[in-house]
Amino acid sequence: DAKTTQPPSMDCAEGRAANLPCNHSTISGNEYVYWYRQIHSQGPQYIIHGLKNNETNEMASLIITEDRKSSTLILPHATLRDTAVYYCIVVLNSGGYQKVTFGTGTKLQVIP
Amino acid sequence: DTGVSQNPRHKITKRGQNVTFRCDPISEHNRLYWYRQTLGQGPEFLTYFQNEAQLEKSRLLSDRFSAERPKGSFSTLEIQRTEQGDSAMYLCASRAGVSPLHFGNGTRLTVT
Secondary structure, eight states: OOOOBOOSEEEEETTSOEEEEEEOTTOOTTEEEEEEEEOTTSOOEEEEEESSSOEEOSSOEEEEOTTSSEEEEEETTOOGGGOEEEEEEEEETTTOGGGOOOOSOEEEEEEO | OOOOEEEOSEEEEOTTOOEEEEEEOOTTOOEEEEEEEOTTSOOEEEEEEETTEEEEEOTTSOTTEEEEOGGGSOEEEEESSOOGGGOEEEEEEEESTTOOOEEOOOEEEEEO
């Protein structure tokens, strides 16, 4: 399974868009990009996922480059409650979580 | 959807004692995963069940660890002869088919 690289930390002003990058240069054609976040003392929470096309849901948008080697998670209007560790992983949708490495993620601090 | 439930939330035990954690997945989820998370790190895969069958175990799962999922419902993770290095957050997650993982809020184990 492909591994991912994320910056260890980022700051974002409240109300502004938070753009979290992720590199996954060894992703294979049938692996999906998933984003989860973990707020202190809680389990990780699913945010969004995609294969090739950009995706949007009520929480965030996911932009995947055409070569699929990197992606960006966008929180359009960050709030203080978005302060969390964000994990980008790549996984076979049919059941590859056994081989996934979550890594250390990006610690996003939303500043008032 | 009542979410993934884990009990207890916190467990303090003395070195050498046995501990058991319980995970109740979302009722229709046939796939169940256990992860371990230490401070500053992302979740690390321990073991995976599909229904009642334990299909995969990580090399992190030493012979002091055992997991069960009788009847494909709840799961237990037992650690025998605990060591200080076992201190961590133990996370359970479940999914149905190709859905995203749903995590519980974990059991935090402290071995003194």
